[in-house]
Amino acid sequence: MNEKEFERLLLSVQKPGRYSGGEINSVIKDKSKIDVRFAFCFPDTYEIGMSHLGMKILYSQFNAREDIWCERVFAPWLDFEEVMRKNNIPLFALESRDAIRDFDFIGFTLQYEMCYTNVLNMLDLAGVPLKSADRDESYPLVVAGGPCVCNAEPLADFIDIFFLGEGEEVDLEVIDLYKEHKKNGFNKAEFLKAAAKIEGVYVPSLYEIEYLPDGKIKSITTKDNAPKTVRKRIIADMDNCFYPENFVVPFIQIVHDRAVQEVFRGCIRGCRFCQAGFIYRPVREKSYEVVNHQAKCLCESTGYDEISLSSLSTSDYRELEPLLNNMLEWTEQNHISLALPSLRIDNFSEELLEKIAHVRKSGLTFAPEAGTQRLRDVINKNVTEEEILSTCKTAFEGGYTAVKLYFMMGLPTETDEDLKGIAELGQKIVDMYYSMPNKPKGKSVSVSMSVAVFVPKPFTPFQFEPQITKEEMERKQAYLKSCITTRKIDLSMHDSSTSFLEAVFAKGDRRLGAVLESAYKKGCKFDSWTECFDLQKWNEAFSECGIDPDFYSLRKRDYDEINPWDHLDYAVSKEFLIRENKLAHADTTTPNCREKCSACGANCYGKGVCFERR
């Protein structure tokens, strides 16, 4: 397709900047000097994918190698997909505009379950057969990484290789192996067998699953000497691991349109519902000098006037004080605003608030997750009501008048009392505001409460737990609504059909591959977008494939049942998860990693919080 024709097509769709490429810091290479071409695919829109830190890291790291050209690919929005299909434009990479069908690797990052249909759609748009078994040596290898890989069994039929854990090292090892195999006549089956020997590489076709008559898994066996369990990879030394010196800076506005500086990986807290809190263990920090230096480089190379610190719980960073002191020196001078997301309520100090107040003021968001102390103990969210109230008080005194609180509904052992607690907590915050003699003058308070439906996830102590039914959710939502009596509280409870599907795919097995393909063929895509999600089509797909979704999501699983992900090792042992599940049912909390080790198994890497001096 010639340039003019392409430009005209772009001008016929919304936000052509999603597809035009040419952004500052995007990498262009000479094709003739490249051995491996890698299409890094984010199965959602440009604005979402471009906000993702992992993609920025790997994009820069791959491109730092002279023999690799890594390019970006995003899911085209509906309007452009239509244009592409009508004009026979195959899915292309933004940098070269070449069809990714001719690349060596097509790599997906799987950040959430609801993107799976987009993965299939992108393969189809690329002109690549969906199933791994239908792709011979003439097609690119299709690989995937990201958190969903901890149970990506529903995608097992479609993906050649999954990367478990952090990709910085393992991805390049596989690319090097590929280069070697390409020299001696490439054979896909041989290559996959060899790749499976690399730690962190999971080749799903080398594993066979047998089922019991009741539908549960009977056994998981390996073929061709593939390892019985695959352990995730981590980067042990964060100070010396690769971090990009620049980001591609988009023209169009993206979701997180700022520089992002990683501070540490993992989380010490162990909130029992939180998958990230378990699969990224152990906690590994960067030193504040490194963070400060990298952050400064990023701002200089991108020109961003906003930078945010990224981690699962930024206030748990041990060197936050010196870091902020160092960063504020140059951020203030250069009119750069500093954002600190993911702060915890219990260690949100006045000094910290003052430091944030130095720069731009946005809203304050907290996540108590549950309405009563009992339920917060069950989920191991070690935050007390006093802490929540005193934090809000500090914030109000600092001039804030709006706070946002996140909760979950349908948590294990939840009763109506716990739901009522959500409403009561909101009321207490409102009352506290009006009782303050030094409250911001002439301003009303606004407490926004957002309540999501709990989705049990693999590798958490709640992986054994069922999700609540739709009927139960509706009843709970109506009840919670009735508990709220003030207009100062803005309660939002989203339609949660996607949460139910999310639970099915999070805990599903590879038999769901057929459902995925069927739903995709019926037109399901962008399932995380309410305007695209079509529950009706999904229900049809399930019934056509003879699969009951409730089997996966609404069933309490015994501790000794074989889960579809039991052959994957994320360095948290099943024994530990069972112990934690039992403690949850006894309303008992577990201390965080810095207070006391709970022997989850993550110390096997010999690094991180497990070896900090206490």
Added chain:
Amino acid sequence: MKFVSHLDMNRFMTRLVNKAKIPIWFTEGFNQHAYFNFAVPLSLGFEGQYEILDLRIIDPAYSNEQLVADLNKESIPDIEFVKANEPVLKMKEIAFAEFKIIFEEVFAEKIERFFAREQIITQKTTKKGGTKDIDIAPLIKKAELSGNELTLILTAGNENNLNPTLVLSTLFELEQFKAEYSVVRTMIYDKKMQPFI
């Protein structure tokens, strides 16, 4: 950079002046930001060859040549800075803009007939969301066709700004045809038809 809207262009500039470490004046309000102003926004899908940007340098020793060099060093190939000088005219003295419109095919007869009209009535959407009839003929200072290339000089600036898209859509409507075309803004003029500086 056809696919960059005016807002995107503003964001691009904010980052470019940061990246190039330009000693630019920052606004002093609640939300401090680098201050600059594009004289006439360029529509999405148009190319521009003579775009004007106003900004204030706070370092007296910083030369205009240095400014241009520093910006170009950090910019992308499609956005090039040509020249910097002290403002001679005020922004409100912008009066006309010249566009080059290239059609995929030659439609000489229809185009010439259209621009020969004494009155060209079209509908313009008003700020309130309604539409009103206006005559755009007086706003078209020049329309010259050479093969498939049409040169238009239209009134520009804060008042009576005429967008070529409106001219072309009216052309297609009144002369009942449709054509693919591309637009390049080639010049911005003052009242005396001198290049705006």
